[in-house]
Amino acid sequence: MLISYIIIDATETLTQESDRFLEFNELLCVGVSTTYDNAIDLILEKKPQLIFFHFSNEIPLHLLLNIQQYLEKLPYVIALNDTDAHAYKALKHGVMDYVLMPFLESELRKSVLKFIKFYKDNSIEKLCIKSNGDYHFIPLDDIIYLKADNNTTDFYLQSGKVISGFKTMKFFEGQLPFYFFRVHNSYIVNIKFVTRINLGKFDCFLFDNIHKIPFSRTYRENIDAIIKRIG
Template sequence: MIKVVIIDDELSAQNVLEKTLLRHFPNKFNIVAKCHSVDSGVIAINNYTPELVFLDIQMPEKSGFELFKQFDPVNFEVIFTTAHNRFAVQAIRQSALDYILKPINHIDLGDAIKRFEERKRKLSTKDKLTLLLENLNVNDQNIAKLAFPTLEGFELIHSNQILYCKAESNYCSIKGIDGTTKTATKTLKFVEEILPSVFLRIHKSYVINLNFVVRYHKANKEVELTNGEKLPVSFRKEEEFINAILQNN
């Protein structure tokens, strides 16, 4: 059985998560401790050496992120639980870590557990947490470092080095300003969700970095980028694109 520690300042949230785990995943998890704070969670982790920690982000005394200052290396997997905090969720996504939104339901929990069980050829937990804390500390979200899943593991790319992203069936190609192309093993929709607001979907197949737009050819409905490439702008996206360009300059 997988040893689990739950850290959440709300007793009701602890109980809901425990009951959901035991009901929908019988004989899979051994919940060795339920803690109400970061400090008590640190003690439990040291005492029980769990394989998986469910960690609330926002707690009264210390943020859940403070937990990782007490461990080097981090020898357990983490699934964050949160009711809100949009910026924290974005940083978690960008760092290839997992989370579930409250109120927790068994479907979302099941998906998170499946990802936990299938984690192979990925960044170490320590590397993912380092990336998370780095992204949380970035003042300008447009230069956050993103973790893109690839066939080999993960490719870490600063968002300000990305020219555009293109849909390639169930994969996505990422064109860098240096001319290189990387392939992410995720859909364009997934990649779009982790990109900062300076990126915009202009077509079903393209998401571009607005900082690298040179001009827009309205007659041909094509946007020209700094590398000379011209990409199509769909009729449905044209108005949104034009407004975004005007606001970005």
């Protein structure tokens, strides 16, 4: 399971401390923002599960009220500040936890572990695929990759089974978590199963090199993101 997070911090203090997050293998940073407007754009674009928000005069708590008008549900927010005087105000703005800065490593660890437990307890781990009148409920971790086939989508699973869903890949793409990457107009891969990437031949190997699929220049940015994560 991978969980996406972003950092919002005008002072860049958290960015300088980003190594603190490396011990949590479940977490993947998908963006950092140091300005108010960019923070809003980043949240709406990446839709992270977790936000580390070092609020300040430059990026105040009001940001959270602003984004609530665009999202059905506010992401889990861990607020950080150099005084506990703002803790009650932060909670009223919808944050789920509050950490004083400069933070102790043990306090940050407890806050993150509490979030991970919350996320696991509340996350949806299966995808519903309608196929030939049947409804298949497939664990997300069993899906190696998706292949578009006209107006249907084939799901390749760890078991070797292939299930065809009678919807376009664009439809399913909107339901998949962030660790599924589109690498080609016809392919989406689960980053957990990527075992090799050949940049010269534009090939991506999955599931101990059992599957080989192409990637295109159009999605080279996603390939670079996969390499960065695995590397």
